[in-house]
Amino acid sequence: MSGLRILVPVKRVIDYAIKPRINKAQTGVETAGVKHSLNPFDELSIEEAVRLRERKGPIKVEDILALSAGGPKCPDVLRTAMAMGADRAFHIDVPDKGDGGPEPLTIAKMLQAVVKEQNVNLVLLGKQAIDGDQGQTGQMLAGLLGWPQATQASKVDIKDDAGTVEITHEVDGGVETLRAKLPMVITTDLRLNEPRYASLPNIMKAKKKPLEKKTLADLGVEDTRRLKTLKVTEPPPRKGGGKVEDVDGLVSKLKELGAL
């Protein structure tokens, strides 16, 4: 295999430390004036792509392409991705209609088109975006492409120049190691790595890296909706707990509540 051409889709989401609020119409969360940042799981996939390059494994990383679909602020997260080490970026301009953005299947079809067009042989995606928590895109993409997939990777190891990849992921009570051949789709989990903070010189360089704007139509994909969000509500407020003095108190309380 000549070189790794990695596609890393990234999403701009409400910052992980912000407590989201439901909008008045109960159709989604309030996004105006709220701090946004790069989806944490996507930070992991960018980091992993960059590490694959730095590790200088059996296959040289030829290209790291970051891609984001969304409104006019998307280039922010693409610059972040490029500051971390992506070589170039695509911004797929999808006007924000306040409906939470395109559905996972639309995104997967869009990625499929980019994979073909850009001759990609490895797609690294976050296992989910922390806004919609759908966790579907990677799997759908693998299905559309007919490629092997490894989800929720906690370790990615390129074994040889024929494109053999070993992926570890955590399962209940242990770890599972999978082997597959490129081209493939990998989704990332928290334990995969610890994403870097971009350095100032790299932040400056990223401003000059190529960022191309495209539309879904350019990629031959239509933003059709198959699902309708009926209602979004806050979780019920937590009820205050009670305090017990000691273990005896706990036991009698549990008995009283019929738990023992």
Added chain:
Amino acid sequence: MQAPRIPRFLPLKVSRVPRGIRSRSLHARATEFLQSQDPDLSESQRTVREAISKICSDFPDSYWAQIDESHQFPTELYEALARRGWLGICLPQRYGGSELGISEAAVMMQTIAESGAGMTGASSIHMNIFGLEPVAKYGTEEQKDRWLTPLIAGRQRACFGVTEPNTGLDTLQLQATARRSRDGYVLSGQKVWISTAQRADKILILVRTTPRDRVKKPSQGLSLFYTDLQVPEVQITEIPKMGRAAVDTNSLFFDNWHVSMEDRVGEENEGFRMILHGMNAERILIGAEALGLGFAALRRAALYSNNRHVFGRPIGQNQGIQHPLADSWMKLEAARMMIYQAARLYDQGYTGGEYANAGKYLAAEAAFEGCERAILTHGGMGYAKEYHVERYLREVFIPRIAPVSREMILNYIGERVLGLPRSY
């Protein structure tokens, strides 16, 4: 000591931090931790704000309180910033810097202080940000390569030696001397208040090379050197002080201290002029650091007064608590406008000092008042170390005193802007 490692994707749970400090609320700008919504920020300033916020959120208030107690230099923050190239933010690209302006550096310093790091965090790197500007401007290519490269990379630390015990703010009267020797100079005298000298590898030092009574102009006769500090001829003694215990400040005694010719910056007797060059920038940065502390205090005060219930309601519902905080926000924000105006003007080549001085003055005073009000808002808890605002207050005196006092700024405005007779 290790910087506490905090999982990056979970809302931070630092015990002893009052609830609410870490969870950002949506629409209250003053209570969101290092918000980046200020509408006036340029794109590059916002980039700096966000990048520095990320680094600083690994260093919670508990870290700063702990090193204030143990007097340990914040090496972890220093290294976190050095490793990512931040020490060279204003310095030339040739030596590893990024050549951004004071407008960006001010955002960086404000953000560091505002994270809860206060003057401790800011002072730990302050000298790197603009201190070597005289070298960048007047040094030879060889000197810049020799000095700026390791400074930016964080391999060498520098401190700044101007103040002397017997002359105070009257810098033109400096008494420490450098006598010509066969192949360089011999320095003797003393300096005081020299921050970070305990660990600094180098010092940028201003000393007299021509006696006062033999100079043509009073601004001549002083020369600037950048040289190794940790030598037996220099005795460095730490000064116990009110706040910022983690970043040392010292008295220096030196005698028969040989400094080679290669370590002189620019021309002999022209040192004062070279120091002046960076002065406005330094005031802007100190002012920005003060702002950071002020906003940090205000954030804590607003969050606390929203959560603390007395007489059946949050104390912040009382106008007696709410209004002083609102007043402080307005004053801090007004000072911020002036600081960033001064920075923008500086970057455009403006050399006047009125906005840099006035901005530093207003920022330090607004921050001081904000810190005091934060303590009073907390009631008894404001006096407890656990709530951090007492530490902020102890540190916020620094930008009021240094590098130039309030009185000297008023003198400057009186003389230069109002055209009044010089009072001193």
